[in-house]
Amino acid sequence: MKINERPPTAVLLGAPATGRSTLFLAMLARCHSRRWSGALAPLLGPGAVHARRLDADADRDTTDALLDAYLGWQRLDPTEREETEGYRLELPYRAGWLGRATGRFQLELWSRPRDDIERQRAIRRAEVLFFALPLWAAFPSREVKPEDRAAARHHLDAFRRLVTDTLGLRETVRPPRSILVILTMADDARCALVDLQDAWIHPVLDAPRRHLDRLRQPRHLLAYLHNARRVSDYLRTALTGHGAQTAHCVDQLDALGVRPSFLPVSAIEGRTLERAEAGLLTSDASPTPAHVELPLLLALCAHSDALR
Amino acid sequence: MDEPRPTPASHTDWPRDLRDPLGGGAAWHPGTWALPATLLSFGSALTAVGVLLALDHRPAWRPPPPLDLVFALLAAIVASNIARRCRHRPGPMLPRLWLLALALVAGLSALGLATLDEPWRSLVGSGTSAMLAASLALLPRLGPRRLMPHDRRLDSIALLGPALGLLGVVGLQIVGTSALDVWQSHGHDRHAETRAERAHLCAALDQSLDGDLALVVRGEAADRLDHLVAGHHELAATPATWTSLVDAPADELAPCAGLLDRLDILFTAGLPTPARLTQPAFEHPPRPQRAGTPAARLVRASAPACTLQRVLGQLGESLETRLDSALPDAVADLRSARTAHVEALGRDWLDGWLTPCASDDAAPAPDLAQRLMTPPRLDPGRPDRWLDLTLAEAEALAAHEAACALRESWNGRTRRYRALDCVALAPAEDGRLDLVLELGLVFASAERRNADDPLPTLARSSRVASARLLVAVPAGRDPATYDRAVLDALRQAVEGAGGRLTSEPSTPWAVRLRFDRTTLAGTISAAPLPGGREGLAITLRRTGGDS
Numbered sequence: 095m096k097i098n099e100r101p102p103t104a105v106l107l108g109a110p111a112t113g114r115s116t117l118f119l120a121m122l123a124r125c126h127s128r129r130w131s132g133a134l135a136p137l138l139g140p141g142a143v144h145a146r147r148l149d150a151d152a153d154r155d156t157t158d159a160l161l162d163a164y165l166g167w168q169r170l171d172p173t174e175r176e177e178t179e180g181y182r183l184e185l186p187y188r189a190g191w192l193g194r195a196t197g198r199f200q201l202e203l204w205s206r207p208r209d210d211i212e213r214q215r216a217i218r219r220a221e222v223l224f225f226a227l228p229l230w231a232a233f234p235s236r237e238v239k240p241e242d243r244a245a246a247r248h249h250l251d252a253f254r255r256l257v258t259d260t261l262g263l264r265e266t267v268r269p270p271r272s273i274l275v276i277l278t279m280a281d282d283a284r285c286a287l288v289d290l291q292d293a294w295i296h297p298v299l300d301a302p303r304r305h306l307d308r309l310r311q312p313r314h315l316l317a318y319l320h321n322a323r324r325v326s327d328y329l330r331t332a333l334t335g336h337g338a339q340t341a342h343c344v345d346q347l348d349a350l351g352v353r354p355s356f357l358p359v360s361a362i363e364g365r366t367l368e369r370a371e372a373g374l375l376t377s378d379a380s381p382t383p384a385h386v387e388l389p390l391l392l393a394l395c396a397h398s399d400a401l402r
Numbered sequence: 403m404d405e406p407r408p409t410p411a412s413h414t415d416w417p418r419d420l421r422d423p424l425g426g427g428a429a430w431h432p433g434t435w436a437l438p439a440t441l442l443s444f445g446s447a448l449t450a451v452g453v454l455l456a457l458d459h460r461p462a463w464r465p466p467p468p469l470d471l472v473f474a475l476l477a478a479i480v481a482s483n484i485a486r487r488c489r490h491r492p493g494p495m496l497p498r499l500w501l502l503a504l505a506l507v508a509g510l511s512a513l514g515l516a517t518l519d520e521p522w523r524s525l526v527g528s529g530t531s532a533m534l535a536a537s538l539a540l541l542p543r544l545g546p547r548r549l550m551p552h553d554r555r556l557d558s559i560a561l562l563g564p565a566l567g568l569l570g571v572v573g574l575q576i577v578g579t580s581a582l583d584v585w586q587s588h589g590h591d592r593h594a595e596t597r598a599e600r601a602h603l604c605a606a607l608d609q610s611l612d613g614d615l616a617l618v619v620r621g622e623a624a625d626r627l628d629h630l631v632a633g634h635h636e637l638a639a640t641p642a643t644w645t646s647l648v649d650a651p652a653d654e655l656a657p658c659a660g661l662l663d664r665l666d667i668l669f670t671a672g673l674p675t676p677a678r679l680t681q682p683a684f685e686h687p688p689r690p691q692r693a694g695t696p697a698a699r700l701v702r703a704s705a706p707a708c709t710l711q712r713v714l715g716q717l718g719e720s721l722e723t724r725l726d727s728a729l730p731d732a733v734a735d736l737r738s739a740r741t742a743h744v745e746a747l748g749r750d751w752l753d754g755w756l757t758p759c760a761s762d763d764a765a766p767a768p769d770l771a772q773r774l775m776t777p778p779r780l781d782p783g784r785p786d787r788w789l790d791l792t793l794a795e796a797e798a799l800a801a802h803e804a805a806c807a808l809r810e811s812w813n814g815r816t817r818r819y820r821a822l823d824c825v826a827l828a829p830a831e832d833g834r835l836d837l838v839l840e841l842g843l844v845f846a847s848a849e850r851r852n853a854d855d856p857l858p859t860l861a862r863s864s865r866v867a868s869a870r871l872l873v874a875v876p877a878g879r880d881p882a883t884y885d886r887a888v889l890d891a892l893r894q895a896v897e898g899a900g901g902r903l904t905s906e907p908s909t910p911w912a913v914r915l916r917f918d919r920t921t922l923a924g925t926i927s928a929a930p931l932p933g934g935r936e937g938l939a940i941t942l943r944r945t946g947g948d949s
Contacts, residue, residue, distance in 0.1 A: 317426050
C-alpha cells in the first residue's frame with residue numbers, strides 16, 4: 095500500500111498563518127526523542143518517528159530535513175510553496191499480545207486547496223480532526239495594533255470557513271472519534287488571557303527540562319491530563335461566551351456528536367522566532383515547544399484507548 | 403464585520419488553583435499511583451490475593467464442583483477477551499503480561515479441573531474464584547470509549563476494579579450455588595420415596611436403641627442387636643430400603659445419624675476401631691498430639707463410612723441368622739441384594755469410595771466380603787491374644803484399619819518402642835467425635851540406637867510387652883462406680899471366651915486374667931482424658947512365668 099492510500103489517524107487543519115506547519119514541526123521534534131517526548135513517553139514504541147512528504151515522492155523520509163528546519167528557527171509554510179502538498183507524521187507505539195508488534199499513528203498536514211479531492215478524502219477518513227487557530231486571534235488584548243486586530247478578524251473568518259467546509263465533508267461519513275481545537279501561538283503577547291499564559295504556557299517555557307522530567311511520573315501525568323481538561327473547559331466557556339464570534343463554530347463542532355477539546359499550545363517562541371528571522375539571534379538555543387505533544391496523546395487515546 | 407472581542411472570560415473565570423500544568427495531583431490518591439491500565443492490573447492481582455486469603459481462612463466459601471469449573475472457564479474467557487480487545491492499545495508490558503498469564507492459568511485450571519483427581523482438584527478449585535475475581539476486576543478496561551484519558555473518572559474506575567471483581571465473584575457464587583442446589587434438589591426428588599422409607603426405618607431403630615455405654619462389651623451388644631433385629635421385621639420386609647443405605651452418600655445419611663451413632667458405640671466395643679489416642683499416660687514417652695494432623699482429620703472424616711461398613715456386615719449377619727426361617731423370601735431377597743452390594747462395595751473400595759478407611763493408599767485393598775464376615779482379630783474376650791500379636795500383624799492392622807495407627811518412640815535415647823493404637827470414636831452431643839475406647843499395644847525392643855544407623859529395623863518378631871485399654875466414662879456416670887461396670891463387662895466377655903477374671907476384695911484395682919496357657923495381670927486406674935473427661939485405664943501384662 096502506498097503511503098497516500100493509508101487512511102490517516104488524524105489531520106491537522108488550519109488556515110494559512112495559523113502556525114499549523116510550525117506546530118507540525120514542533121510535534122515531530124518533541125516526539126523524535128522518546129526520552130523527551132513528555133506525556134507521550136509511556137506510550138511510544140521502540141521504533142523511530144518519521145515524517146514523510148505527501149507527494150509523488152512519498153516514500154522519501156524528510157524527518158531530518160524537517161528537524162533541521164525547526165531547530166534552525168525556520169518556518170515551514172507550505173501555503174507559500176504550491177508544489178508542496180503536505181506531510182505525514184508517523185508515531186510508532188507498542189502493540190500486540192506481547193507488545194512486540196508496532197502500531198502506527200499517522201498525523202497528516204495538508205496544504206492543498208480546499209477543493210482538492212485527496213485532501214477531502216483524507217478529512218473524510220480521519221478519526222481525529224485537529225483545527226488550528228491562534229489563541230491571540232480569538233482573545234486579542236485591548237492593546238493590539240489595528241493591523242493585528244484586522245489579522246485576528248481574518249483568522250476568525252478563515253476558521254469559520256474551515257469548520258463549515260470540514261463539517262460539510264463529514265456529513266456523509268461517521269463522526270470523528272475526537273475533535274481537538276489547538277489554540278496555537280499561546281505565548282503571544284497579543285493574547286488577553288494572561289492568567290492562562292502564566293499558569294499553562296510560561297511554566298513550561300521557563301523550565302522545559304523540569305516539566306518533561308516530572309511528566310515521567312504517573313501522578314504528574316494524570317494531573318497534567320486533568321489540568322488540560324480544566325483548561326479546555328475554561329477555553330470552551332470563553333469561546334462560547336456571550337458575543338464571542340467563535341460560539342457558532344463551537345456549536346457546529348458540537349453538532350457532530352463529539353465534544354471538542356480546546357488545547358492552547360506554543361510550537362515555538364514567537365519573539366525569538368522573529369529575532370531569528372531578522373538575523374538577530376546570537377545564541378544556539380533550540381526552540382522550546384509547550385504542550386505540543388498533548389494533542390497527539392489525546393488523539394492516540396481516542397484512536398486506540400491508550401492508558402486504559 | 404464585528405471587531406473581535408478582547409475576551410469574554412474575565413479574570414475570575416480562570417481556576418485560581420491551577421498555577422502549574424502538573425500541579426494538583428494528589429499523591430495520596432491511589433488512582434494517581436500508576437497509569438490506569440497498570441493500576442487496574444495491580445488491582446486485579448491484589449483482588450486475586452485477597453480472595454485466596456479469604457478462601458484459605460473460610461474454606462466453606464470455595465466454589466463447589468462443578469461451579470469451580472464454570473468459574474475457571476469464565477475467568478479464561480473474560481481474561482482472554484480483554485487481552486484480545488486490548489492487544490492493539492499502546493502502553494507498557496505489565497498489563498499485557500498479566501492478562502495473558504491470567505488467561506493461561508485460568509485455561510489450564512479449567513483443563514485440570516476436568517481431568518485431575520483429588521486432592522489436586524480441590525487445590526485448583528480454590529484458585530478459580532481468585533482468577534475469576536481478578537478477571538472481572540479488569541473489566542473497566544473495556545469501559546466506554548468516550549471516556550477520555552484526562553477524565554477524572556478514570557482514577558475512580560481503576561479503584562472500582564477490585565470492587566467489581568469481588569462483587570462479581572460473590573454474586574456469581576451465590577447464583578451458581580443456588581442453581582446447583584435447585585438442580586440437585588430436582589435430582590433428589592426422584593429418590594424422595596426411598597429417603598422417606600430410610601428415614602422411617604432409621605427413626606424406628608433409633609428409638610429402640612436407648613444407648614447405654616455398658617453395651618460396649620461385645621456380648622451385650624450382640625444380644626441387644628439380636629433383640630433389635632427380631633423386633634423389626636420391616637428390616638427384612640424392605641430390603642431395598644436397607645440396601646439403599648449402602649448407596650447413600652454421606653450427606654444423605656443425616657436422618658440415620660442417630661442410629662449410626664448408637665451402632666457405632668455398639669460395634670466399636672467389639673471391634674477395636676480407628677482410634678485417635680490423645681492421652682499420653684502410657685509408661686512409654688508421651689506421643690505427640692495428633693488431633694490436628696491430616697491423619698487425624700482423615701480418621702474423623704472416615705469414621706461415618708467405616709461405621710456404616712461395619713454396621714452393614716454385622717447387621718447383615720444377624721439378619722441372615724435370625725430371619726432366615728421366619729421370612730425366607732424376604733431374606734432371600736435381602737441376601738441376594740446384600741451379596742450384590744458387598745461386591746459393589748468391594749469395587750467401590752478399589753475405586754476409592756471407601757479410601758478414607760485405608761490409611762495407606764499403596765496398601766493392597768482387602769477383600770471386603772471377608773472383612774465384613776470375619777470376626778475381628780482383636781477379640782475383646784481374649785486379651786491374651788492381644789499380647790500374642792506380632793509386629794507384622796500390627797503393621798497390617800495399621801495399614802488396613804483407619805482406626806489403628808502404629809507409632810514409634812524412644813525411651814530416652816536407647817530403648818525403642820513401637821505401639822499399635824486403636825481407638826473407637828462416637829459422636830458427642832455437640833457433633834464432635836469423642837473417644838470411647840482405646841486399645842494400646844506396646845512393642846518393646848532391646849534394640850539400641852546406633853550413631854551410624856539412627857533408624858534401625860525393628861525385629862518383626864517383637865512381642866507385645868503390655869496392653870492398655872482406655873475406656874471413657876460417659877457423661878453423667880460416676881467414675882468410682884463405672885469401673886465396676888467396666889470390670890463386670892470385661893469379666894463377662896472373658897468368661898464368654900473361656901477365660902476367667904478374678905480380683906481380690908482387698909485390692910479391687912488389681913485383676914488377674916487366666917486362660918489356658920496364659921495368665922495376665924492387670925490394674926485399673928483413673929486416667930484423665932483431654933477436655934476434662936474422665937477415663938479408666940486397664941493395663942495388662944503377662945505374669946512373670948509366661949512373659
